[in-house]
Every structure is written in C-alpha cells, then in structure tokens.
Amino acid sequence: MRRLKMQRSKTSRILRTMILGAAAIPSLVLANGALRPRSVTAAQEKPAAITVTIDNFSFAPMQLEIKAGTEVTWINKDDVPHTVVSDDHKLFKSRALDTDEKFSFTFKDPGTYEYFCSVHPKMTGKIVVK
Amino acid sequence: MHPFSIREALLAKHAQHVVLIHFPIALFLTGVGFDFAAYWTKRSALATAAYYNFIVAAISTVPVIATGLLAWQFELEGQKLKGILLQHLVLGLVSSAMICLVWFVHFRSRRAPEQKLPPSCLAMELVAVALVAITGHLGGYLSGVNIPS
Numbered sequence: 179m180r181r182l183k184m185q186r187s188k189t190s191r192i193l194r195t196m197i198l199g200a201a202a203i204p205s206l207v208l209a210n211g212a213l214r215p216r217s218v219t220a221a222q223e224k225p226a227a228i229t230v231t232i233d234n235f236s237f238a239p240m241q242l243e244i245k246a247g248t249e250v251t252w253i254n255k256d257d258v259p260h261t262v263v264s265d266d267h268k269l270f271k272s273r274a275l276d277t278d279e280k281f282s283f284t285f286k287d288p289g290t291y292e293y294f295c296s297v298h299p300k301m302t303g304k305i306v307v308k
Numbered sequence: 309m310h311p312f313s314i315r316e317a318l319l320a321k322h323a324q325h326v327v328l329i330h331f332p333i334a335l336f337l338t339g340v341g342f343d344f345a346a347y348w349t350k351r352s353a354l355a356t357a358a359y360y361n362f363i364v365a366a367i368s369t370v371p372v373i374a375t376g377l378l379a380w381q382f383e384l385e386g387q388k389l390k391g392i393l394l395q396h397l398v399l400g401l402v403s404s405a406m407i408c409l410v411w412f413v414h415f416r417s418r419r420a421p422e423q424k425l426p427p428s429c430l431a432m433e434l435v436a437v438a439l440v441a442i443t444g445h446l447g448g449y450l451s452g453v454n455i456p457s
Contacts, residue, residue, distance in 0.1 A: 235452045258450055259393055261384070274384050276391050296383040298452050299323075 227282075229253060230303065232260050232275070232295075237303035244285060246307050251282040260301065265292040323383070325375035326451050332372055333444055335365035336407050340433045343414075347430060359418065362411040369404040376400060392446055399443040406436035 228248055231238045233255040244250065252262045254275040262272040262281050272281035274297065285291065285307040295301040339361030346354035380386060380397070389397055410433055417425045 257392075258452065259391065271385075273387050274389075274393060297450070300452075 227251060231255055232262075232301075235298060235301055237295075237301060240302070241304045241306070243306045243308065246286060246288050247284065248307070249282055249284045250305060251280050253280045254278065259297060260295045261297055262293055263296045265294065271296075323375065323379050325372065325379050326447070328368070328372045328375055329444070329447060331368040332365045332404070332407060333440055335361045335368065336410075336440060337437065339365060339410075340437055343433060344430065359411075359414050362407070362414055366408045366411040369407055373401070373404055392450055396443060396446040396450060399439060399446065403436065403439040403443045406432070406439055410436055 226248065228242065228244060228250050230242065230250060230252045232252055235256065235258075237252070242250070252272070252275070254260050254277055257277055259274040259276050261274055262270065262283075264270045269291065270283040270293070275281055285305060288307045291305045291307065293303050293305070339358045342354045342358035342361060346352070346358060376397070380389070380393075384393075410429070413426065413429050413432065417423060417429075
C-alpha cells in the first residue's frame with residue numbers, strides 16, 4: 179500500500195514536470211517572438227546604405243533624401259570614367275571611377291548637398307540629409 | 309548668361325580643352341586637304357595654303373595640350389590614368405607631335421633651294437590624320453557627345 183502511494187506520487191511528479199515543460203515551450207517561443215521585433219526595430223533605426231548608379235552620363239537617382247549617418251555609395255556602370263565631387267570641392271571628391279568602381283561617403287550632418295562629375299560637369303545630383 | 313560675354317566664356321563650367329581642341333583638328337585636316345590638292349594640281353598657292361594651315365595647327369596644339377594637362381591635374385588631381393583617359397592622353401601627345409612634325413617637314417622643304425617635299429610626307433600626313441581621328445574619337449567618347457539621347 180505504501181509502495182503504491184510512493185509510485186503514485188512519483189508518477190504525478192513526472193506528469194507535473196511534463197505539464198510545466200509543455201507550458202514553458204510556448205512561453206519561450208513567445209518570448210523569442212517578442213525579442214525578434216525589437217531586433218528588427220534596432221536594424222531599422224540604423225541608417226541603411228544607399229547606392230547611386232552612374233549610368234548613361236547621369237546619376238540615378240538624381241535626387242536622394244536620406245537620414246543623417248547614411249552611407250551613400252556611387253557605382254560607375256558607364257564605359258567612361260566619372261568622378262563624384264561635392265559642389266564646394268571639399269566635402270567629398272572621388273578619384274576617376276572606371277567601370278564598376280565604387281566610391282562611398284557617409285553624410286553625418288543634415289543639409290542639402292549638391293555634387294557633380296568633374297569630367298562631365300553637366301552631370302549633377304543632389305542629396306538631402308534629414 | 310550671354311553668348312558673347314568673354315568673362316563668362318573664360319569662366320565657363322565646362323573644360324576649355326573640349327572647346328580649343330577643334331582648332332588644331334580642323335586646321336590640320338584642312339591643311340592635309342590643301343596639300344593633297346597641291347600635289348595633284350601642282351598649284352603652289354594650294355601648297356602655301358597648306359603650309360599656313362599647318363603652322364596655325366601646330367601653334368594651337370600648345371593651348372590644347374596645356375588645358376588637357378591642367379584638367380588632368382586640377383579635376384583628377386593628377387591621379388594615375390588608365391583605360392580611355394590614358395589612351396587619350398598618349399594618343400593626344402603623339403598626334404600633336406605628328407602635327408608639329410608635318411609642319412616642320414614643310415618648313416624645311418620650303419627653305420631648301422629646290423623647295424620639294426619628301427615623298428614620304430603625304431604618307432606621314434595620312435598617319436597623322438588617322439592618329440588625330442582616333443584621339444578625337446576617344447575624346448568625344450570621354451566627353452559624352454556620343455551618348456544616346
């Protein structure tokens with residue numbers, strides 16, 4: 179009789195553990211789900227890198243609106259060399275970029291930045307940093 | 309903007325090199341045309357016209373080379389050139405040297421007592437025309453005049 183009681187209590191302990199374990203799984207999944215959106219938000223807060231394509235003697239897009247701290251990368255897809263130079267010739271100035279060569283600059287401060295290609299001054303672009 | 313404002317023309321945003329380059333090309337090609345015409349017609353007036361075209365073409369290569377080199381130094385900060393830019397630079401210098409050489413051969417032959425051009429001169433002029441044409445083509449390609457609208 180005593181042995182039977184002991185066996186019953188052991189079985190109920192195992193059952194309790196199993197139930198608790200089963201209950202813990204969804205809560206862990208939920209907790210994980212709750213954490214995930216937070217990490218996505220963090221990724222969204224960090225300004226994304228943006229690419230400007232140089233093709234057919236023009237910058238595309240010609241005008242950009244970005245957040246402060248965004249890195250802009252220009253890639254030359256023309257067969258002809260181009261440069262990326264800020265209007266004041268000081269803030270940023272790339273080398274002559276051959277086909278598929280890149281140049282990057284991070285815009286830290288808000289403002290309007292106009293730039294052009296010094297080889298082809300008619301090629302112009304504008305970046306608005308907010 | 310006024311089309312006849314000298315100040316605006318000199319301070320134009322475009323490179324002066326692409327404007328000045330047309331002078332030696334046009335003068336040299338015209339000179340070669342006159343020289344071939346003088347050879348076939350045996351008219352000395354045409355040979356004289358060719359000679360003066362060659363003089364002015366040779367002189368006008370100086371500002372063209374100067375503005376090209378200045379554009380390289382100022383706009384590209386004298387960076388090591390490669391590709392089309394390097395080909396254009398080398399061919400431009402060789403073309404200019406050929407234009408000056410053609411003028412010099414004419415200058416020497418006009419000073420000689422018999423005033424006769426060496427037979428190789430016309431062949432040399434044709435080679436110079438080919439070099440000028442290739443240089444001009446690369447220059448036009450670089451400047452973007454060939455882009456589809």
